[in-house]
Amino acid sequence: MEDNRTPIIMGSDHAAYGLKEYIKEFIKQKGIQIQDVGAHSTEAVDYPELGFQVAGAVSAGKYSRGILLCGTGLGMSIVANKFPHVRAALCNDLFSAIMSRRHNNANILVMGGRVIGDVLAGEIVTAWLETPFEGGRHQRRLDIFENMGCLVHKDTTTVANNP
Structure with a gap:
């Protein structure tokens, strides 16, 4: 079982900066270390760059979990799920958050500020x-998903030509 107190990498765009700051302090109060990659103010930033940093670190195994925030959560979800071994889940309600872990073993939580x-x-x-x-049975499904991801990242031309 994964330790839920392992360090977390986190990032947001300017639209979710306030929520990021709140969550960062909320998590620190639980005794969990946070690596904050930004945004560091409400000044406009390009969310794909921050999503890239967080998802890249989780994909590479540097962090087991991450949190991403943007205005709606949609953009960050799209960016994060482009990475191998990333299962980013947009969760703006409790049920989705619980099920994203219970059935999908989501390793990046995404929310809309x-x-x-x-x-x-x-x-x-x-x-x-x-x-x-x-x-x-959920592990079996994740294994199927993981194998699909490896195939897609290995040879997108073959996959695109064989729908």
């Missing part, structure tokens, strides 16, 4: 950190 408030975000983070992966 313009969609949810601080209190709900804290509840989502807590649920996401504390919910274990069930394994079993």
